[in-house]
Amino acid sequence: MSRRPLAHIDLSALQHNLARVKQLAANSQVLAVLKANAYGHGLVQVAQALHQADAFAVARIDEALALRTGGIVKPIVLLEGFYEAAELPVLLANNLQTVVHNQLQLEALEQTPLAGQLKVWLKIDTGMHRLGIAPAQTDEYYRRLWQCATVQPGIRLMSHFCCADELAAPQTLQQLALFQQLCADKAEQCSLANSAGIIAWPQSQLDWVRPGLMLHGISPMLGQLGRDHLLLPVMRLSSRVIAMRQVKQGDTVGYGASWQAKADTVIAVIAIGYGDGYPRHAANGTPVWLNGRIVHLAGRVSMDMITVDLGPEPDATIGDEAVLWGPELPIEQVATAAGTVAYELLCNITPRVDYRYTNIK
Template structure:
């Protein structure tokens, strides 16, 4: 029995979710987004399990190099591109593709003396106002990239939606119209759709889709869970009950006496805390799955422990497994109880947690 929290990663569920992406976007190639340690699931192991993806995307070059070191040979795209010209030979040597989103990157490519050519994705700011060239810059960038000797012919065109996770918003259709009008007549392959757009905006799928969160079985929509979209949760985070305490009505539990017992009850202590990545600001009442039922968080989250109200007739025993999120308890619900999003919970998991990969 592990003394540490355990994150079980179900690789069959991961593959199921990739197949679900292909059902939703059957005419598109899949650029699987694995940034931030594959959303906390383990970069190389997830890439190995997603061997049916057409290519992978990461944010930064160190993530791409970790994939290459781990034996991944499929195309890898740097979503933030390169930071300085000195990185270009490294990109070429490792067969990495780069996004171009600013003038300095374009100039570096134009001035580069490389032994080969790089595959480039040109990012257009259609309304996100984060990365990407202005629409007014498109014709100039497009022409210069086609003329650049360091760039492989056949650049790809991309943009990113800011409100695709709000299906009622008109911003996504506005961005799609800006992008479509701008590149009219161009034959290059396109990529716009993230997880939310794959689910809610099929007209945005184009030649490449970019699923990230949904590959891990999680809904990108704040009021839904992944199973509503026929996705399967990939991570199951669990720990163990390490203490039982009888608490009388009116007594308080935890730092600051943040929770007060309404009646005589039993409080259970579970070996997980913000030092493991469990959300520090989870509210009283946040559910935990224990012995076939939900029990509520009772008191503030500590570095190494949480306390839950087991009820006055509790039959739970030391060593019983508690599930913090997983198939039994949707991570979307836990995130809502901590006033955050599932992305943050996944990315905050620390090295104190043991990972187990289920084939």
């Protein structure tokens, strides 16, 4: 029996979640966002399973090339665009689409001779203030891209929400109104809705939607779970109990003696730690699922191990499986207890964790 943690990836759940996206946004095409190793789930494996998506999006060119090497032929969009003009022939040779969000990218397209044309998405900053041209620049960039010999006719327009996960935030409707105003006189395909937009702001479901987190069964909405939106968790992260020990009332456990037993109890040691990507900052009380019940973190997370309090009647033994998150224990609850977000938990998983893929259709 391996002591290595296991990330079990349920590809049928992934496909269910894509079908849910299509149900919620029935009139939109789906640009499935697979950046950061498909949110820690495995870039190529996830793309292969999402064969019903219309296109894929990644952050950087190395991710796009990994998809092409893995046999993915669907359209791929670079959300951060290209970094320098020397990458443009690579984009063309690999049939990659690029976002344009700054002047250097625009000028590189205008000044670099290419043996063909690239599909371009023009990103407008409607309030996120991260990437994107200023709204006042939209008409100029749009005109220049249309006149550019290296750009395919038909320039897709996009922007990104900053607060769509908060239902009471006023920014979402403000961004939507501004984006619609900027696009109104342009007969182009448009994209605005991320996962939160798909779920909570149906008026933002334009020609293309961009699901990311929800594809993996996780709610993008604050205080909600994936199952609240009929999503299924894709990853089940588990490990094994490797030791058990009785501790007396008043005994401390772990580095810094940060946890102290309030009564005689049994502590289980589970073979996972921050060296595997489990969050070091997870606080005492963070939930873990073990043998049909929730137990709680007791003591600081170590590089290779965590310790949990089983109580005086442990109902566990060495070798038992513990689930860190998955169908039995929503990752949203673990993230809240650990003072972080599900995105970070997923993206921080290290190569020490084994992956197993099942139920592909």
